[in-house]
Amino acid sequence: MSQKDLFGEIVPAASGPARHVIRVVFNQALMGTFDYGVPDELWPVSAGQRVRAPFGRGNKPTEGFCVEVLEDVQDPAARGYRLKFITDVIDDKSLFTKKMLELGIWISDYYFAPPGQTLAGMIPAAVKKGAGIARIAVIYLLCRPDEVEHILSGKLKRAKKQQAVFKYLAEKAAFSIDKGIEKPELKKNTDCSDSVLKSLQTQGLIGLGAASVLKSLPVIPDNYTVKSAAKIELNRHQAAALKYLENELSQSSFGVSLLHGVTDSGKTEVYIRAIDMAIKLGRQSIILLPEIALTSQTIQRFSERFEKIAVLHSGLTAAQRNAEWQRIVNDEADVIIGARSAVFAPARRLGLIVVDEEHEASYKQDMVPRYHGRDVAIKRCQLENAHCLLGSATPSLESMYNARYRRHYKLLELPERVMELPMPAVECVDMSAGEDAFSDEILSRKLRDAIRIALRRKEQVILLLNRRGYSAFVFCPDCKEAIRCKNCDVALTYHKRGGQKAGSGALGNYRVGGYAICHHCGSKALVPTACPLCGKRLVLKGAGSQRLEEELKEKFTGAKVARIDSDSMESADYYKLLDAFSSGDIDILAGTQMLAKGLHFPNVTLVGVLNSDAALAIPDFRSGERTFQILSQVAGRTGRGEKPGKVIIQTVKPKQAVIQLAIQGDYEGFVNRELVIRQQLSLPPYTRMAIVRLSDKSYQMLESEAQKLYQLFEDISARSGLKVNISKPVPSIITRLHSAYRLDIRLTSISGEYIRKLLRSVIYEKTYKQKVKIIYDIDPISML
């Protein structure tokens, strides 16, 4: 053992031989597990309970999860280290059901997420705190503003990093705990290490506190309600699907079915009947929905039919969320409805998980653990012998492929709209031809005419801009360059402020009346009037949703126009606006793709898609699939009442196959075409994929590390004969984010297990010493 033993370590808590040993994981970026003894007076401890244990050389009391009780306590001499003892047991009973714990370990293993962070992510903070609020380490200055200069040139004269941190805090006026900066934010923005902060702390220059952080998410106003539908009779397709599901549910064995139903084909009614069946069999159901679809009208649709419902979504207060969770723990809910993380609801009699809109990319969590809600739902069903019902009008190619070719999967089709409503007429306008090509207006002649007609009939219109980031950038027509974020290398988006007209005046050489905003890091910049490279005039280019709003107000005077997107929306306003639109107070609603989701407005008879091909320009193999999905969703937004609907799609590439297929509403055709392409190019769903993304502020360092890791992958792969295709390090689609460069190594293989074997050998065996930040994205859903 090391020399340190000569000086005698502080022995924490009880010592001596351990009669009980447990395996603990900490909520930190640590892949390993740690064994601890349990003092007799704290026994028993079971898997899933949180414990406090001395951790690290300083024996810092740290919270961790017990993941296992070790049956055979081995001989202390055989252990290569000295066993410490836990000091507290935090929970009086396990926070996890047995199956959930098993699921958590699987997620940690499958997605290469630290087990402690994975388990922590499965339990809402509100539950862990006991209806509290999320607390986060906050750092603030312990001096007065007028002392800053003196300290910078005095005590910190020689400490460059500390100066930077100090200056940053002073700039942000963090002179008290309530003005403090959150530690992760501080570290990111000043690029400092822990030791820098530690030094400042020991010098008494900064204070460390904890602050409560509230999540700012939409809160559903109580009065946002819609009348319920009358008693519904199933059509023959629904009846057939249900018959299959009833049989599956009564067998209590694992299975997955993919319910492919066009908009208004009655998928929800099938869900409801299946859930009803599960309840009759004494089992619970979880319904997963994308966060944005989780509106009170959706919730109401279910709450009208079931009594014992628990709701888990981000709009709830901490106390509400904890209360809902406890209801599930106490077995007071038959139906649990929620967003992605509701897949972790502590149901003990689970029989069915419904994943609605299963193709939605938002099911993939973009933080550790980077799990896919749909895939975790399927895994959980497998562990619990439950049935997983996936539903979509445009299923993902993965699910479609599985439904066609894999065991345990079944495809259920609902090809007809329930009320026998006709599919809306979809028209395409070629923006690259005729007068529209030479017009700088966003709306084509055809669309303008259609809007006018709809307004005359007192009907409503929805206009959709595909991606906000791809419009209204500041462009130099001479250099052919857009102004980019200095940190993220992303084209900045121009946003107007107040009601001033852009370019109406000049303040120095900056444009008055607006900012350019980076949609990745949120930083704002004043916009120069002249190009910094050539000095010539810069122009605003593209169709931002703000510009659209202006054009609409100009062209359709008298019509009430509203814009909906995450820039103009302050959480609850979103629902107010939808409410106003629903009650007919708004004639034209313009916005980004969030409008394309499952909202129901009977009086909408016209939907216009303004830049339908914008997404196709993104270099991501799924961009065609996304475009098809969005256009199909849009087509479903209209003609839902008695009046016939119409969709007008503007595009510069009218011949593009994806757009053609979307216009024809030909999902089959799209899938068959796309699957051939994917197979030819060895892309998912024919292969599995993982992205290893390295990032660092120094490009040189990043490049050499990426090269090193790439070589290591190649070596291991060759040595162990793993059939994994390893790409050379390539710049990520977003080449730079938060002033860090990003390189991707893309791994593809016929089997995901080959990829994981390769990654395991790098992550767990110490074959590579990590010098830059690395994230592992297993089954990536977006290449960004």
Added chain:
DNA sequence: AGCACGCCGACT
């Protein structure tokens, strides 16, 4: 992640 250890450069 968070902490202590210890190398090395800056300054007595």
Added chain:
DNA sequence: GTCGGCGTGCTC
């Protein structure tokens, strides 16, 4: 020589 910043490696 000594102080202390900051990179490195370990944590049951």
